[in-house]
Amino acid sequence: MTIDSVRGAPGTGGLADSELVQLLTPEGERVDHPDYPLDITAEQVRGLYRDLVTVRRIDLEAVALTRQGELGIWASLLGQEAAQIGSGRALTDTDMVFPTYREHAVAYCRNVPPLNLLGLFRGVNHGGWDPKEHGFHLYTIVIGSQTLHATGYAMGIQRDGVLGSDKAGATIAYFGDGATSQGDVNESFVFASVFNAPIVFFCQNNQWAISEPLEKQSRIPLYQRAQGFGFPGVRVDGNDVFACLAVTQKSLAHAREGQGPTLIEAYTYRMGAHTTTDDPTRYRLKAEEEAWKAKDPIERVKKYLLKEGEADQAFFDDVEAEAKRMATELRKACLALPDPEPSAIFEHVYAEPHPMMTEEQEQFAAYLASFEDEGTAR
């Protein structure tokens, strides 16, 4: 299929007419794109490489902890590291992220402690970090719901009158290919468009919504959906951290300037299962996984660094060692996470005191205490 134009409404700000924006090939070759120049120092590239390796290692540790029964479930980001680190490192302090439950690498970029993520999947709480502190909203598990929150938040930024100033921020809503079929995602496109809200829709098309391939969701490339809503859409190589960084930076700047939304389709692949309870061998071919393995997001940065002479083996060894050390610490901290007190069931349901919560909490405490009286404390 030839794509003639991905432009939306007039004044949508110079986004490229192209099928796939790529700045770094799977072979580690740097390529230029006229619309997405990227000035990046060797130090920054090494930083991105370190990020990519670290988040993959954290993810691997979480999968292992799940296999060992320490987490209830885990949604692996394997294969999507570049999409998340590239877009995550494009953010500034004034931006606000609205993630799904798989955005572990974006959480990492926003300094949400990985232990918080593990706590959620261990069942200690439902998240519990302060979204304002991190500029990173809570994980949303219902598919697509957060895109509306991101749009409303962007409408708030607009009403604060800060767009175009140095206080300007934008929101970025993460979602997957499956979510594009949800009403909420389509409604968020409508609201963002008609209010010209400062938002970037970042769709990681990882080709699979659990067992359903993309063709069950769409007959056209996802980024082309944007055109029908009246804003630009662009497809980026989601396994290319440079391209994800450049395209997200430009789209965020565009939003902060008051020029409205952009849809980014990061074309990538979910190398692992949907979650640790899923079994991809039932619905997809090994050959497909192998083909995508050749496009690995981390290997190409390594090849680039080596080719350019910007890193040596000592650097790669150090990154591995540091990631391993972090994973070991994370495992230890996860195992040490205390189970919450039973009273936590009632806490924070309401912001203001609620008589029924108080009453039930007291009754339940008295019930538990009755076992202690009998010397059979639970």
Place this chain on the structure above:
Amino acid sequence: MSAETISLAKGINEGLRKAMENDPKVVVMGEDVGKLGGVFRVTDGLQKDFGEERVIDTPLAESGIVGTAIGLALRGYRPVVEIQFDGFVFPAADQIITQLSKMHLRSLGTTQVPVVIRIPCGGGIGAVEHHSESPEVYFTHTAGLRVVSCSNPGDAFTMIQQAISSPDPVIFFEPKRRYWEKASVDVESAASSWTPLHDAQVVTPGEHVTVLAWGPSVKTCVEAAAAAAEDGRSLEVIDLRSLNPLDIDTITASVNRTGRCVVVHEAPVFSGFGAELAARITERCFYRLESPVLRVGGMSTPYPPSRLEDHYLPDLDRVLDAVDRTFSW
């Protein structure tokens, strides 16, 4: 004292106006709330005075309206959402139930989502399907939400402002067939003098039977009490005002005195809020009850075509019939 005689719709309108004057973060949003002033004119004149940025005509998508209201609240705004009719709240049910009600808990208290969702509710206006429903229990069943209903112009004026001040999400039911009923309201009264949002109120004191109602049914019950009085029966009518939380102490005190209780609501009796009330009253007043708690409400059917709604809606006679039956045990 600056009392004015105003309608219930105007009471909400004046309450919204005060809230918007007092707090620049209050925004009103919904379908047709701007130029038109809402299909019931509840937001009449607000866009003219506060501008399009604060009185927002939204796309026609209820989930979108509530979902973006959540986002605005996360940014520090206090959105007041209008759902045009009761039967149209269901596209937004997912956002209300899975997101709005649970975000404070999900964040372990770091994040408040002070969204008010106004829903015109109830029947009696000769409308087509989906325009006459009473969906309160879908929301009382969802922890994290506060659910209230005003029944008169004075409460409309104060309760909407209290709901907007609440740090928790509030579902605010407005009895649409009472929109045009008028009463004298002091729109300059101090907030400190208002009845707290979640307190029930005894609107007709009585001795023989406690009658519990809210929203549109309160007036019906007050009329029933007047009719019963002619037969020498004294009904105590309590306007619950708040369904979650529930002012169980006021209810218990009354039923312990009267020994009889009738609950009246427009929603179907089966799995209705009356069932919750009956169970709680039975637990608390068991030895004082002279008869079971009886429920009067809509049939356990979909809301009927409007030519039949007079049969469906609890009226004075059905309330009195239930009162009579409490004496047959």
